[in-house]
Amino acid sequence: MIGLVHFLTVAAIVFAIGLYGVLSKRTIVGILMSIELMLNAVNINLIAFSRFITPEVLTGQIFAIFTITVAAAEVAVGMAMIFRVYYDRNTVHAARLDEMRW
Amino acid sequence: MFNQYALSHAALIPLLPAMSFIIVGFFLRRLPILAATVSVCMSLISFALSLGVGYGVIANNITVDNPLIQRIPWLSISGLTVDMGVYIDPISAMMLVIVTLVALMVQIYSIGYMRGDAGFGRFFAYLSLFASAMLGLVIAVNFVQLFVFWELVGLCSYLLIGYYFHKISAREAAKKAFITTRIGDFGLLVGILFLQILFGTLDFQQLASNVPLYVAEHGTNLLTIVALLLFLGPIGKSGQFPLHVWLPDAMEGPTPVSALIHAATMVVAGVYLVARAFFLFSVLPNAMEVIAWIGAFTACFAASIAFTQRDIKRILAYSTVSQLGYMMLALGVGSVTASMFHLMTHAFFKALMFLAAGAVLHGLPNKNDIFEMGGLRHKMPVTFAAMTIGVLAISGIPPFAGFFSKDEILLAVSQVSMPLYTIAVVTSFMTAFYMARLLIVVFCGSEKPDNQPHEAPMSMRIPLVVLGVLAVIGGYIPYANHFGDWVRFGSASHEGLHWGIAATSTVLSILAISLAWYIYGSGKVSPDKLSRRFSTLYKLSFHKYYIDEFYLWLNHTFVDGLGKILYWLELHFVEGIVNGIAGLPVGLGDLVRKSQTGKLQRYGLIMFGAMLILVVWLVLLSPLFKGVLSGGDY
Numbered sequence: 001m002i003g004l005v006h007f008l009t010v011a012a013i014v015f016a017i018g019l020y021g022v023l024s025k026r027t028i029v030g031i032l033m034s035i036e037l038m039l040n041a042v043n044i045n046l047i048a049f050s051r052f053i054t055p056e057v058l059t060g061q062i063f064a065i066f067t068i069t070v071a072a073a074e075v076a077v078g079m080a081m082i083f084r085v086y087y088d089r090n091t092v093h094a095a096r097l098d099e100m101r102w
Numbered sequence: 103m104f105n106q107y108a109l110s111h112a113a114l115i116p117l118l119p120a121m122s123f124i125i126v127g128f129f130l131r132r133l134p135i136l137a138a139t140v141s142v143c144m145s146l147i148s149f150a151l152s153l154g155v156g157y158g159v160i161a162n163n164i165t166v167d168n169p170l171i172q173r174i175p176w177l178s179i180s181g182l183t184v185d186m187g188v189y190i191d192p193i194s195a196m197m198l199v200i201v202t203l204v205a206l207m208v209q210i211y212s213i214g215y216m217r218g219d220a221g222f223g224r225f226f227a228y229l230s231l232f233a234s235a236m237l238g239l240v241i242a243v244n245f246v247q248l249f250v251f252w253e254l255v256g257l258c259s260y261l262l263i264g265y266y267f268h269k270i271s272a273r274e275a276a277k278k279a280f281i282t283t284r285i286g287d288f289g290l291l292v293g294i295l296f297l298q299i300l301f302g303t304l305d306f307q308q309l310a311s312n313v314p315l316y317v318a319e320h321g322t323n324l325l326t327i328v329a330l331l332l333f334l335g336p337i338g339k340s341g342q343f344p345l346h347v348w349l350p351d352a353m354e355g356p357t358p359v360s361a362l363i364h365a366a367t368m369v370v371a372g373v374y375l376v377a378r379a380f381f382l383f384s385v386l387p388n389a390m391e392v393i394a395w396i397g398a399f400t401a402c403f404a405a406s407i408a409f410t411q412r413d414i415k416r417i418l419a420y421s422t423v424s425q426l427g428y429m430m431l432a433l434g435v436g437s438v439t440a441s442m443f444h445l446m447t448h449a450f451f452k453a454l455m456f457l458a459a460g461a462v463l464h465g466l467p468n469k470n471d472i473f474e475m476g477g478l479r480h481k482m483p484v485t486f487a488a489m490t491i492g493v494l495a496i497s498g499i500p501p502f503a504g505f506f507s508k509d510e511i512l513l514a515v516s517q518v519s520m521p522l523y524t525i526a527v528v529t530s531f532m533t534a535f536y537m538a539r540l541l542i543v544v545f546c547g548s549e550k551p552d553n554q555p556h557e558a559p560m561s562m563r564i565p566l567v568v569l570g571v572l573a574v575i576g577g578y579i580p581y582a583n584h585f586g587d588w589v590r591f592g593s594a595s596h597e598g599l600h601w602g603i604a605a606t607s608t609v610l611s612i613l614a615i616s617l618a619w620y621i622y623g624s625g626k627v628s629p630d631k632l633s634r635r636f637s638t639l640y641k642l643s644f645h646k647y648y649i650d651e652f653y654l655w656l657n658h659t660f661v662d663g664l665g666k667i668l669y670w671l672e673l674h675f676v677e678g679i680v681n682g683i684a685g686l687p688v689g690l691g692d693l694v695r696k697s698q699t700g701k702l703q704r705y706g707l708i709m710f711g712a713m714l715i716l717v718v719w720l721v722l723l724s725p726l727f728k729g730v731l732s733g734g735d736y
Contacts, residue, residue, distance in 0.1 A: 023707050031703075094702050101700030 007048035015041035027092045028085070032078045039071045105161050108154025109170060112188045115151050115198055116237035116251075118144045119205070119230040127227035137223040138213050141230045145209050148237070149202035152195075159195040159588075166191050166590055171307060173243055182298070187243035189306060192588035193377060193442060197240040197370075200449045203572075204366035205233035207565035211457050212358045214561035215464055225265060229362065232258035236367035240374065245294045245304040248378070252290070252335065252371060256283050259368050263355040275354035282348040286338020290375075293331035300328070310381040317385050329382055329389040336372025341423045342430060343400040347650055349423050353415040357460030360415060364422040365453035370445050373429045377438050380591045384436060394434025394518075398525045401427030403647075405532035409539075410633070410643040413470045414459050417540050421496065422452060424533060428511055431526060437514035438591040443580060444511055447495065447503035450576045454569040455492035461485040461558035461566065462544060472540060477549030482557050486545045488566040493541045495573045497534035497611040503577030505608070512607055513600045527607060534611035538618035546623055 014037055021034025043064040050060020086092050122144035130137040164170050173187035209229055216222050235254035242248035257280075264276030298304055301312050317325065336342065341349035349369065353360055363369060376383060376393065383389055401424045408420035425448050432441035465482055466475060479486040495502035498509070508530060516523040558566070621627050633640040645651070 019710065023703050023710065097702070098700030101698045 004048055004052040007044060007052075011041045011044040011048065014038075014044065026094060028082050028094050028097075029079075029092060031094060032075065032082070036071060036075065039067055043067055104154050105158035108151045109158040109162065109190065110172075112151070112155050112190055112198075112241060113172070115148050115155070115202065116234045116241065118148045118151075119234035119237065123227050123231040123234060126223055126230060131223035131227065134222040137226045138209070141226040142206070142209050142213070144230065145202065145206040145233065148233070149199075149206050152198040152202040155190060156195045156199050159190065159192055164191060164195075165588065166193065169307070171243055177246075181302075184246045185243055185305065186247050188241045189243040190241065192590075193374075193438070194240050196442060196446060196589055197374060198237060200446055201233065201236050201240060201366045204449055204453045205229070205236075205362065207453060207457070207569055208358045208362045211361075211460070211562050211565040212356075214559040215358055215460055216356065217559075221265065225262075225356070228258060228261050228265070229358075232262060232362060232367055236371065239371055242306075242378075244306060245297065245379075248375065249291065249294060252339070252375075253287065255368055255371055256280060256287065256339070259283075259352065259363055262359040262363070263352045265355050265359065269354070272354040275348075275351040279348040279352050282345050283338040286334045286336070286345055289331045289334025289338075290336075293328050293334070296328040296331065300324070306378065306381075309379075313382055313385060322386050322388070325382070326386045326388050329386050330392060332379065332382070333376065333389065333393060336375050336430070337396065338372070339375075340369050340372025340426045340430065341400075342372070342396050342427065343403055344649070346400060346404065346423050347646075347653060350416050350419040350646075353413070353419055357415065357456060357463055360419070361453045361456035361460065364419065364456060365449045369422060369426055370429075370449070373426065373433065373441060373445055376430070376433045377442060377591070380433070380438055383433070384591060390434050390436065392434075394431055394515075394522055397427045397430025397432075397434050398522050398529075399427070400424070401431060401529045402525050402532070403427075405529050405536065407643055407646050408536045409532065410640055412472055414462065414472050414475075414540065414544065415456075415470065417472070417536060418452070418455055418459055421533065421537065424529060425452070425496070428508070428526070428529070431522065432511040432514055435515050435518040435522065436591075437510070439586045439589055440507065440510035440514045442589045443577075443585060444504075444507035446580070447507040447573070447577050450503055450569055451492045451495035451573040454488055454566065454573050455496070457562070457565055457569065458485050458489040458492060461488075461562055462555075464558055464562065465555040472543045474550065475544045476547040477545070478555050479545040480549070481555040482545075484557060484563050484566060488570045489541055489545065491570045491573050493537040495577075496537050497615060498530055498607050499611055499615075500604075500608060501574070501578060503573050503575070505604070506577035506580075508607065509600070509604045512603050516600075516603060527610065530607050531610045531614045534614035535618050538615040539622050542618060542623040 018034045018037030018039075018041060021037060022031050025031050025034060046060040046063045046067070048060075050058065050063075054060075082092055085097065089097065091097070119141070122141045126137045126140055130140060158164070159170075162170070169189060169191035171187060171189050173185040175183065176186040177184040209226065212225065212229065216225055219225065232255070235251050235258055239248055239251035239255060242251060260276045260280040263279050264272050266272040267276075294304065297309065300316065301309055303309060303312070313325075338345045349364075352363055355363070383393065404420045404423035404427060408417050408424065411417045411420060425444070429441045429444050429448070432438075432444060461482065462475065462478065462485060463470070465478070465485070469475060491502065495504040498505045512523065512526055512530070515526050557563075621629055621632065642648075
C-alpha cells in the first residue's frame with residue numbers, strides 16, 4: 001500500500017535534487033529550472049497532505065494549481081531577465097555575475 | 103487725578119520707550135524725521151508719567167518703608183515663583199524722573215547731533231530700548247526682573263558703543279564693554295542664585311523682612327560672601343576698580359550715547375542695585391567696608407588718571423568713574439541719601455558736560471585732543487556757559503548742584519572713617535583741578551588758526567540750557583525740601599550742611615581751580631616742563647597705570663595658555679578617543695564585509711546551511727517537537 005510517507009519521500013528527494021541544482025548549477029537558466037523542481041516537490045507535498053489528511057476539502061489541490069500558475073509567470077519573468085543579463089554582460093554564468101558586493 | 107493715573111500705570115513708563123523701539127526699529131528706520139518724532143514723544147510721555155509718579159509718591163505718602171508694589175506672576179514652577187511688576191518708592195521714583203529726563207534731553211540733542219547720519223533711525227531705536235531697559239531695571243520688584251533688565255542694559259550699551267561698527271576701535275570697545283561687565287554679571291548671577299537657595303525667594307520686600315531673621319539665626323559669614331558676589335555686578339556695571347577699564351573705551355560711541363550711559367543709564371544701575379538691596383548690605387559690616395574702600399579707591403584712582411588724559415571725552419569718562427566711586431563710598435558708609443542725591447546731581451551735570459563736549463566735537467569735527475582746541479568761548483558761548491556750569495558743579499562750588507551732594511557724602515564719610523574722608527577730600531581737590539584744566543584748555547587761551555568752530559544748532563542748545571539750569575538749582579531744591587526724609591534707608595537722615603566740611607572742600611576746590619588756571623591759563627608755567635619733571639608719575643597716569651596692558655598680558659598668558667593646553671589635550675586626547683571609537687566599527691566592517699562576495703550560490707549555500715542548523719536545533723531541542731520524533735502515526 002502506498003501511503004503518505006512514500007509521497008513525502010519522493011517529494012523530499014525531488015526537493016533535494018532541486019536544491020542541489022540551485023546551489024551547484026553554473027548557468028542561471030539551470031538555477032531557474034532547479035527552482036521549478038523545488039516548487040514541484042512542494043506541490044507533491046501539498047497534494048499528498050490534502051489527499052491523506054483532509055480528503056473532504058481540496059485546499060491542497062487549489063494551492064498546487066496556484067503554485068503552478070505563479071511558477072509559470074516566474075519562469076516568464078525570470079527568462080526575460082536572463083535575456084537582458086545576457087545582452088548586457090554576454091554571460092549567464094552565476095559565478096561571473098558578482099558585481100553586487102562591497 | 104494724573105498722579106493716581108501715573109501711579110497705577112507706572113508700568114507704562116518703561117513700556118512706552120519699548121514700544122517706540124519696536125515702532126522705530128522695525129518700521130521707521132528709513133524715515134529719520136518720523137523716527138525722531140516717535141521716540142521723543144514717547145520719552146516725553148514717559149517723563150510726564152514719571153513726574154506724576156514723583157508727585158504721587160509725595161502726595162500719597164509713599165515712603166521707603168511703605169512702597170507701592172504691583173505684581174503680575176510671570177513664571178511659576180514648583181518651588182520658584184517669579185513676578186514681574188512695579189516697585190515704587192521714593193528711590194525708584196527719583197530714578198524714574200532722572201532717567202526719563204536725561205533720556206528725553208539726549209534724544210532731543212541727538213536730533214541735531216546725528217543729523218544726516220546714515221543710521222539715524224537705528225540710533226533712536228537703540229536709545230529708546232536703552233531707556234526702556236533702564237526704566238525696567240529701576241522698577242524691578244525682584245532680583246530676576248532686575249537681572250533681566252540689567253542684561254538688556256548691557257546689550258544696549260554694546261549696540262550703542264559699537265554704533266559706528268565700521269570703525270574697528272568702536273567694535274573693540276563694544277566687545278570690551280560687554281565682556282568686562284559680563285565678568286561682574288556672572289558674580290551677580292551666582293549671588294542671586296545663592297539668595298534663592300538661602301531664602302527661597304528673590305522678592306525685594308520678602309527678602310527685606312527675611313534677611314534680619316536669617317542674620318540673627320545664622321550670623322553673617324555666608325551672607326557676606328553672597329553680598330560680595332552680588333556686588334561684583336555693580337563693580338562691572340558701575341565701572342569700579344578693577345573692572346573700570348571698559349568705561350573710558352565706551353567713548354567710541356556717539357557723544358549723546360556717552361551722556362546717556364554716564365549720566366542716567368547703565369553706570370548708575372550698579373549704584374541703584376546696591377541701594378535697592380541695601381537691606382542686605384547694611385546688615386553686613388564687612389561687605390559695607392569693602393564697598394566703601396572700593397568706592398574710595400576708585401574715586402581717587404580714576405581722578406589721578408584724568409589728570410593727564412588729552413581726549414576730552416576720556417577726561418569726562420574718568421571723572422564719571424571717579425564720581426561713581428563717590429556714590430559707592432557713600433553707600434559703603436551707609437548713607438543711601440547722600441549716594442542717591444549725588445547720583446541725581448551727577449546725572450544733571452555729567453549729562454550737561456557730555457552734551458557740551460558733544461557740541462564742541464560737533465563744532466570741531468575729528469578733533470578730540472583738548473590741546474588742539476582752545477579759545478572756543480568766543481565762537482561757542484552757550485556751550486562754554488554749559489561747560490562752565492558743569493565744571494563748577496562737579497567741583498563742588500556753591501551754589502551749584504554738586505556742592506550740596508558732595509557735602510552730604512563728605513559729611514556721611516567723615517562720621518564713619520577718617521582715612522576714607524581724607525581720600526574723598528583729596529579726590530575732590532583733584533576733581534576740581536582736572537575739570538578746570540579741561541575748561542581752561544578748551545575754552546580759554548588763544549584760538550587755533552586752523553579751527554573753524556561753530557555753535558551747536560538749536561536742538562542741541564535746548565538740552566544744554568535745561569540741564570544747565572538743573573545743574574545750578576538741582577542741588578538746592580532737594581536740599582531745601584527734605585530730600586533725606588524721602589530718599590533714605592532706615593531712619594530719615596538729613597543733617598544739613600556741616601559748615602566746616604563744606605568750607606574745607608570749597609576752599610580746596612577753589613585752590614585747585616586757581617592752580618589749574620596758574621598752570622594752564624596764565625602762561626607762566628609750561629605744562630610740558632611740569633610733565634617732564636614728574637615724568638614717571640605722568641607716564642603712569644597717562645597710560646592709566648598700565649592696567650589695560652596688564653589685563654592684556656593676563657589674557658595672553660593665562661587665557662591663551664590655557665587655550666593652548668586645552669587645544670593640545672583636544673588634539674591628542676579627546677580626538678584620539680573619538681577617532682578610536684569611530685575607527686572600531688570601520689575595522690569591524692572591514693572584517694565582515696569580506697563575506698559579501700556577490701556570489702549568489704554561496705549565499706544560497708549559507709542560507710541552506712543555516713536553515714539546516716536551525717531545523718536540527720528545533721527538532722532536537724525544542725519541546726514543541728518532542729512528540730514528533732518519539733512516535734508518529736503516519
